[in-house]
Amino acid sequence: MMCPVCGREFMPDAPAQKYCSKECRGKSWYRRKKLRREMPELPVRANDMMDAVANLWHAANALGELSRASDPATSALAGRLASAVWRALDEEGLR
Numbered sequence: 001m002m003c004p005v006c007g008r009e010f011m012p013d014a015p016a017q018k019y020c021s022k023e024c025r026g027k028s029w030y031r032r033k034k035l036r037r038e039m040p041e042l043p044v045r046a047n048d049m050m051d052a053v054a055n056l057w058h059a060a061n062a063l064g065e066l067s068r069a070s071d072p073a074t075s076a077l078a079g080r081l082a083s084a085v086w087r088a089l090d091e092e093g094l095r
């Protein structure tokens with residue numbers, strides 16, 4: 001399965017394991033805490049929101065990779081999309 005924090009594939013040791021490492025579990029906890037503090041109107045959905053935000057990080061990283069593709073059309077589109085996603089995350093303090 002894929003770790004929702006770092007995007008790495010890993011084999012869980014237990015069925016309920018969600019993160020690849022203690023470090024990623026801690027990071028996720030810290031980010032959820034931060035989100036709850038900054039957006040108190042989202043207390044119940046904060047975990048779902050953080051998972052969705054993690055998907056955005058993965059998407060931005062994947063687009064960053066694609067922006068180094070050799071064909072110019074792929075590279076340009078991926079570059080613009082990656083910047084847009086990072087900018088949105090920056091504006092919300094979620095990078």
Ligand SMILES: [Zn+2]
Pocket residue numbers: 003004005006007008019020021024
């Ligand atoms: Zn991880």
